[in-house]
Amino acid sequence: MQNSLHRGQRHWCSTGDVSTTIYPTVVLPNRTLIAEKGSTIYFRCFTLSYPSHQLNLTFSGALTNITSLASTALPRLEYSIVNIQPRSQGVYTCSALTTVSNRRVDNSTELLVYYIPSKHPDCMFVQAQDTSSVQLNCSWFGAYPTPKLRWGEDGDFQVTNSLSLTLNSSMLHDKQKVTCTALHKLLKQENQKSCSITLRAPFPEGKPLVTVLEGTNLTLTCSENTSLPPANTTWRKGQNQDLIVSGSRYILSFEGPAVKLTIVNISKDDERNYFCRSENALGVRELEVYLTVKTSSSVYTGTVIGVFIAALIVGSAFIVVKVLYSRRHTICLGGGFMQAEDSGDVLDLVDSDDEQIFHDTVPQLPPLANGRHTTLVQIHRIPSSEDHEDTETAGTDPQPPEQKEEPTEEAEDLVSF
Structure with a gap:
C-alpha cells in the first residue's frame, strides 16, 4: 500500500495493531510511503507486550548502511525527519526486543522521496549532415521517479528522461512549432512542464551590388543566423552556380553566422554573379551578388x-x-514674375480718409441719368530711358514746341467708378 505525503503535512507511520503480552509487536507498518522533497515525516512505533522491551528504529538507505536512529526502553518510540532530501529515501525498520525471552520482532516500511527539477524540459536540435530531415531531442533530467515525455499533441507518453523525434522535410513548414510535454506524479494536469522549438527557413543577408577596382582584393560577406535548424551556407559563382572552395584565388572564412568569401587580385574576368546559398530541411534560399570590376x-x-x-x-x-x-527691378509681387520693362502705367490711388479732397480736386463728369457721378482719372506714364533721351534732344533743338490741342471727349482716356 502507498501513501502520498505533501509538504507541511504531518503523517504518522503507525497502525492500530496490537500484540500479545508475551511477544512484542512493532506497529510500524509494512508498506511504502511517498514524500515530496522538502516535506516532514513522522515515525511512531510501539508495543503492548509485557514485560518491558527495548525499541529501536534503524534506517537502511542507498548511501547509508543500517544506522541506528533512535532507541528507547519505553513502549513507544517517535521520530521525525524534517526537510526530507533524496538521501532520506530508504527502508526504515522498527525492532522490539523482549527482556524475558530475548526475542526480536521487526517491522519495516519503505520511504520514497519524489522530486522534480525546477526548470522546464530542454528541447534542442541534433546536428546532422543530411538536410532531408530534422532530428529533435527532449530531455528532462533530475526527476524521480522517471518522468513521461511526449512530442507533439497526438503522440503517446513514454517513461523516459530523454526522447528523440525525427521529422521528414515533407512534414515541415516555415515557423512550424513543435512542443515536448513532460508528466510527473508531482505535477498536476494544469501544471505540466514543456518546451518548444519553432522551425525557420534560411534567409541569407548581404550586399547585392558590389563595385571594386581591378587588381585589388575583395571580401564578400553573407550572414545567415535565423534558420532553425541551422542552415548549411556555401558560396557559388556564375549562372551554373559552381561551388567555390578555398584556394589561391578564393579564401573562405567563418565568423559566427557570417560566411566570408575573399577574392584575391581581382581581374575583369571576375565580373559576374555570385550566390550565397543557405539550405536546411525547410528549404533553400539564395542571395545573389553582382560584382562590377572597374x-x-x-x-x-x-x-x-x-x-x-x-x-x-x-x-x-x-x-x-x-x-x-x-533684372530685380522688373519683379512685381502682384503683376507676375519678370514682366516687360515698358510696363510703366501706374494708377494713382487715394486713401479713404481723403475721399472729400479727392472729389474736390478730381474733375467730375456730368451726372448720369440715374443720378450717379462719374469720376475722371488721368493715366500718367512713367518716363522711360528713351523718353529721357528724347527730352535731352528736345532741349538742344531750337525749334519751338508744337502747340498741344485740347483733348476732346473722344480722345480722353476715361475710367469710370
Whole structure:
C-alpha cells in the first residue's frame, strides 16, 4: 500500500495493531510511503507486550548502511525527519526486543522521496549532415521517479528522461512549432512542464551590388543566423552556380553566422554573379551578388566627367543668379514674375480718409441719368530711358514746341467708378 505525503503535512507511520503480552509487536507498518522533497515525516512505533522491551528504529538507505536512529526502553518510540532530501529515501525498520525471552520482532516500511527539477524540459536540435530531415531531442533530467515525455499533441507518453523525434522535410513548414510535454506524479494536469522549438527557413543577408577596382582584393560577406535548424551556407559563382572552395584565388572564412568569401587580385574576368546559398530541411534560399570590376582608365574617365558635370552645374547656377539680380527691378509681387520693362502705367490711388479732397480736386463728369457721378482719372506714364533721351534732344533743338490741342471727349482716356 502507498501513501502520498505533501509538504507541511504531518503523517504518522503507525497502525492500530496490537500484540500479545508475551511477544512484542512493532506497529510500524509494512508498506511504502511517498514524500515530496522538502516535506516532514513522522515515525511512531510501539508495543503492548509485557514485560518491558527495548525499541529501536534503524534506517537502511542507498548511501547509508543500517544506522541506528533512535532507541528507547519505553513502549513507544517517535521520530521525525524534517526537510526530507533524496538521501532520506530508504527502508526504515522498527525492532522490539523482549527482556524475558530475548526475542526480536521487526517491522519495516519503505520511504520514497519524489522530486522534480525546477526548470522546464530542454528541447534542442541534433546536428546532422543530411538536410532531408530534422532530428529533435527532449530531455528532462533530475526527476524521480522517471518522468513521461511526449512530442507533439497526438503522440503517446513514454517513461523516459530523454526522447528523440525525427521529422521528414515533407512534414515541415516555415515557423512550424513543435512542443515536448513532460508528466510527473508531482505535477498536476494544469501544471505540466514543456518546451518548444519553432522551425525557420534560411534567409541569407548581404550586399547585392558590389563595385571594386581591378587588381585589388575583395571580401564578400553573407550572414545567415535565423534558420532553425541551422542552415548549411556555401558560396557559388556564375549562372551554373559552381561551388567555390578555398584556394589561391578564393579564401573562405567563418565568423559566427557570417560566411566570408575573399577574392584575391581581382581581374575583369571576375565580373559576374555570385550566390550565397543557405539550405536546411525547410528549404533553400539564395542571395545573389553582382560584382562590377572597374579599370584604372575608367575610374579616371569617370572622375573627369564628374568634375565637368559639377562645374557645369555651378556655372549654370551662377548665370541664373546673375540674371535675376540684374533684372530685380522688373519683379512685381502682384503683376507676375519678370514682366516687360515698358510696363510703366501706374494708377494713382487715394486713401479713404481723403475721399472729400479727392472729389474736390478730381474733375467730375456730368451726372448720369440715374443720378450717379462719374469720376475722371488721368493715366500718367512713367518716363522711360528713351523718353529721357528724347527730352535731352528736345532741349538742344531750337525749334519751338508744337502747340498741344485740347483733348476732346473722344480722345480722353476715361475710367469710370
